Amino acid sequence: MDLAVDLRSVTKVYGSGAARVTALADLSFSFPAGSFTAVMGPSGSGKSTLLQCAAGLDRPDSGQVMLTDVDLATLNEDQLTLLRRERIGFVFQAFNLISALTAAQNVRLPLLLGGRTPSDAEVDWALTSVGLAERAAHRPGELSGGQQQRVAIARALITKPDVLFADEPTGALDTSSGREVLELLRGVVDQHHRTVIMVTHDPVAASYADVVMFLADGRVVDVMRDPAADRIATRMTNLERR
Ligand SMILES: Nc1ncnc2c1ncn2[C@@H]1O[C@H](COP(=O)(O)OP(=O)(O)OP(=O)(O)O)[C@@H](O)[C@H]1O
Helix, strand or coil: CCEEEEEEEEEEEECCHHHCEEEEEEEEEEEECCCEEEEECCCCCCHHHHHHHHCCCCCCCEEEEEECCEEHHHCCHHHHHHHHHHHEEEEECCCCCCCCCCHHHHHHHHHHHCCCCCCHHHHHHHHHHCCCHHHCCCCHHHCCHHHHHHHHHHHHHCCCCCEEEEECCCCCCCHHHHHHHHHHHHHHHHCCCCEEEEECCCHHHHCCCCEEEEEECCEEEEEEECCCHHHHHHHHHHHHHC
16 A cells, blocks of 8 residues: 555654643554545644644654655755645645735746746646636635635645645635535545545544544544544544543
């Protein structure tokens, strides 16, 4: 089985002395290529830290983070930046689009930053894959929240990344726009054969994934395959009561 991301005994500690917090405690987890994983857990359980370490935005204190065949610890900061730009896509709760640029210009940005001029066909492909080709000339302020998030997904897809990390991608959306975004993320896996790793608090959002990993105190405490929203909600309630 090909792995998109493999976390091997990853430990991340913040602070020292009385303020010392172990955000990730000897955590191991494999994310298969072409899978959709939801990361859940109570507040402070280490979800954001896991995303940051897996995406090469932060370095663990010990353990290994493998992105396909690359051990991130072997890369210097410039190499990490390059790897993130070329092989990783990000989608955030707050969309993080540039308001002065049109949808098409936002989508072009990752390739421009990489020193490559995107063709119109590439931009059109990315916007078409999120159903927004006809909105190419619109600025974020002229789009709904759901449409802005779809532009953010198009921006993440244009580099054809190995892994797309999504941090609460539906957190700022109403139910029906949220559902459209989740269906798109599902399509990123099923149609584009990419890997999606999504942090969410929402059991319905997590039910779109193939697997839900549950974190508590920086450890994986449960893994649920073929998850259903009601079972996820029950599991979360039990974790929060611990
Ligand atoms: N930069 C930091 N400095 C000190 N402690 C930190 C830092 N970042 C995170 N922590 C601590 O590490 C632990 C894990 O934090 P993390 O943000 O990964 O949790 P989370 O599961 O994403 O939480 P939430 O759902 O509230 O966003 C928490 O106890 C947090 O207070």
